[in-house]
Amino acid sequence: MKFTWIPFYREFASKLLQFKSDRSELLELIYSHRDELQAGYLHDKGGENDLCTDIDPFTTFGIFNRNITFANRVKIITIFRQLLNIKADVPSDFEGVPLLNGLKSHFFGFRDRREHDDIQSLWNLFEKVVKGEDFATEYNKVIRQYIININITMGLFWVRPNDFIALDSTNRIYLKQQYGLLLPKKVPDYSAYMNILNDIKNKMAANKIKEKTFSDISANAYVGAPATKKAEQTWYDDEIGTWKRRKNIVLYGAPGSGKTYEVPEFVVRLCAPGFDADAASREELIRKYHELKKEKRVMFTTFHQSMDYEDWVEGLRPETDDENQVTYNVKDGIFKLLCKEAEKPIVTSKQTGIAPDAVVWKVSLAGTGDNPVRTDCMKNGYIRIGWDGYGPVISGETDWSIHNGEGKQILDAYINKMKTGDIVMSCYSSQTIDAIGVVTGDYEYNDSLPNYKRVRKVNWLLKGINENIVEMNDGKTMTLGTVYKLNSITLDNVRSILDKYKASAPMEENNRPYVLVIDELNRGNVSKILGELITLLEPDKRKGRQNAESVVLPYSKKAFQIPDNVYLIATMNTADRSLGSLDYAVRRRFAFIPVLPHGLEENGFDKELFKQVSKLFIKNFDEYEASGWNQSFKLQPSEALSVEFRPEDVWIGHSYFLMKDEQGEDCTGSRLRYEIIPLLEEYVRDGVLTVEAQTVIDELYKQLME
Known part of the structure; x- marks a missing residue:
């Protein structure tokens, strides 16, 4: 192996140190040769012209350690060699050098995601490493920063390849497959990282690992990188593939085995395939998960004994109106709400002004049929309604007796509830519409008009049609009310009409995944909660599929289908119920x-x-560990486990054995006293564990006392 890159990388690191106290000079060098260095991606949140005001040494290293061609890497290094007066030769190979993801080539976040000292902390770490000084404090601070994960170990390897190993996926897979070493996917703290390095060094010294240097390991790992890269993601790939195919999955296992912990990763991998979940920190993953929830693409619920069909699909709920009269109205449950979100088409043209949560309104333009007001509205891009006698301003002081109290609720809807971005359908008859538009302006009172002076500007998407909407309006004709919501008509219905008339399509069908997370599935009466929708959950019964089915819901009396892009993921604690x-x-x-x-x-x-x-x-724990914790491994029950139980249903999970809290304080004593020992004792009382387990429980008490 050549490793001609090592001398250059070492000298490049030493040269970078001169910029620690004046990074503006380094940025000037980079940006003055931005095109030649192919550094167009180096910018802040505002885009390519929003130049960085600071930069760290690892990001600088990343300029020629990204997924670009060999020739381009050599070209960039040649430029840096001249700019920094480096004596080392330009490398003729890059054997074993791990590369950054082209989409994540920074070691710091945009200005809204980074702390004021993030870049300085990276320089502090870099300086300690280059000078060969202890860097525990600096390292442990850096790994808590936004966007920092395994990539920092790659940076350390670039700087001093004889002292550090990169924990990137290629090296992890190689060491696992060749030597049975299990390395963490997430960045370890300083102590853990040093232990990993020392363990590998000791194994190399004892010939348990054939390579003699970290560079040798990385080079051999990358020889088979294309084949091994796919293997690392097998478990997630398989399970996400199963989820896509079956639509509904249950993560089941014993308490503490990480079922709920895995849910955000499953959801993010399904809903955001462009998000690099492998490289992301837990914090980044959870942030992305919450972003999906804010977008209403993910909803969460917990099943329990008092939950029923009305909470899940729809039910009657009492409401009090303005006159304190109680009425019972149909309210959607959480699953129906998610399905409605999944059906909303994606607005592809912002120029049309359609809001993602647009409401559809019926508007009568001076009655039905052709009339001067309708003609004027279609020509001039607005809608007009009357009750001009109330004056331009509608308030608590309005004298409603002028029109015998008529129009109060209609004007409130028109002025206050109708929002910019909503859809209006122009009523031509009790059954048909002649136009569809988007509300683009707030309420105005145009006194220059002879009548119907209350105006809202509209962008007409479609005019001059004669479309019967009774069927999509759940069989209802349009009433005499001038303005009201068409609650039964969705944006997807609007899209279908626009497609029918081949109008310029501002929306497209929504195929993005939408997920309902159900925690503690088996704590509820599942059959009662799901009701008749249990049939529609099947993949081939979904809307748009070959065997699609629908049901008429009992309260709204509306036909209902489950969209094909709706997914369910549930957790089930098998120790609670089999x-x-x-x-x-x-x-x-x-x-x-x-x-x-x-x-x-x-x-x-x-x-x-x-x-x-x-x-x-389990009695084959050592074999299970040696398998790399293969989730398909066949567990053999121990002698202390009752024959009535399977180990995977009751075995206390790994989360019980995390003995440091979020502040880093040791909590071993409280974990043993209040969680592990009581659960084991309960297992003995319930017959899950035999009396033979008492010996181990007694030993745990001794450890607790010590």
């Missing part, structure tokens, strides 16, 4: 994915205690 508690009709609609307890490489995870307790449930 899988058999769900009837076969429910089970047939879901794919069940086991989530087994497994060891963690995280700081604070007590491996020995986890192993000690785990052997109460």
